[in-house]
Amino acid sequence: MLNHVDKYPASIVESGSDVGALSECVVRYLRELPSPVIPPGVYPDLQAALQHGTADLVASSSGGRELSLVLERATSVPLHHRLTLQYLLTHLGKVGQGSQLNGLDPHTLGLVFGPLLIRPSSATGWEVGEEFPALALERLLMERAMVQEVPPPGRR
Structure with a gap:
């Protein structure tokens, strides 16, 4: 997940101001898990x-x-x-x-x-x-x- 978060500026991630970017990180992370939840x-x-x-x-x-x-x-x-x-x-x-x-x-x-x-x-x-x-x-x-x-x- 950290690899996905690293693509965005720290200010966006820390403040949570860009919900779309954070959502995209979560979606990408779940998609790339080796096995489904x-x-x-x-x-x-x-x-x-x-x-x-x-x-x-x-x-x-x-x-x-x-x-x-x-x-x-x-x-x-x-x-x-x-x-x-x-x-x-x-x-x-x-x-x-x-x-x-x-x-x-x-x-x-x-x-x-x-x-x-x-x-x-x-x-x-x-x-x-x-x-x-x-x-x-x-x-x-x-x-x-x-x-x-x-x-x-x-x-x-």
């Missing part, structure tokens, strides 16, 4: 939870947190990935709260960041529609908005 091993379970939960987000037995629960229970998601995802979801949730001003609602955030966090490929041997990453992230943001405070992974 959400690993391919959980994609089938996320897909199933997404399909199961589309009927009614709140009335389900899991309180409308199907996708979040898949990630919390998955042993194949390393702790540093969980923490990064939790931080990103918290931040993107805050960004989404200002959607009246910035136009970045959960759907738009899903379209922008979903493919950066969930990167299905033919190498995984699991085929998924192009819309899956965006829909999954949108749903995670919606689930997150329904809960007040999510405890950090591994601390219950």
